[in-house]
Amino acid sequence: MDEVLTMASVEASSSSSSSAAVVKGGAVLPTNFPLLSAFLAFAVAQFLKVFTTWYKEKRWDSKRLIASGGMPSSHSATVTALAMSIGLQDGTRASSFALAVVLAAIVMYDASGIRLHAGRQAEILNQIVCEYPPEHPLSNVRPLREPLGHTPFQVGAGAVLGCVVSFLLRSSA
Known part of the structure; x- marks a missing residue:
């Protein structure tokens, strides 16, 4: 039941499957x-x-x-x-x-x-909100992210x- 892998069988299986890397000690690391x-x-x-x-x-x-x-x-x-x-x-x-x-x-x-224009809109909206007086409910809103x-x-x-x-x-x- 216990299967022993030799280096030849590892190389044969790795060349037939997608890919695998054999590292020091014969361990096989899957690579993609x-x-x-x-x-x-x-x-x-x-x-x-x-x-x-x-x-x-x-x-x-x-x-x-x-x-x-x-x-x-x-x-x-x-x-x-x-x-x-x-x-x-x-x-x-x-x-x-x-x-x-x-x-x-x-x-x-x-x-x-779409994301470029959404970022430009966020920039304009942030400028508008900055112009609100301090007592306005939206003046303390966290600014929107602009570089989208x-x-x-x-x-x-x-x-x-x-x-x-x-x-x-x-x-x-």
Whole structure:
């Protein structure tokens, strides 16, 4: 009943299944290239936002590590890395690739359209509320979050970043 895995059987099963990494001592760690690409692209995009904010505004803002909006779009980087890695792994004819491309298109359209305009509306509403006299019931309302969406350039930069991360991760494997 107890099954013993040899290194040859691990290598044979990992090459026939999706993927697995053999680490020191022969332990097998499951890997998922598309998922790793997406998470890495997201992390790199969020990290880069700190530097792009510094370049544009000449100030360090560590809140950019977890904030939405800004350059590059981490949403775009995530979904394009996912689509690119699925395309590299399964081919562009796979249903999973089609699904990922449609998902990426929707997310990027939303980021540069609806969310961008919602952020601009929040900015205007915050300015209006600031002009209320102190006795007005809405004068003490917490301000709305303004950086919600992305410009088309920020979305494009995120998409390029996602493709590059996915390609480099695939090349290093």
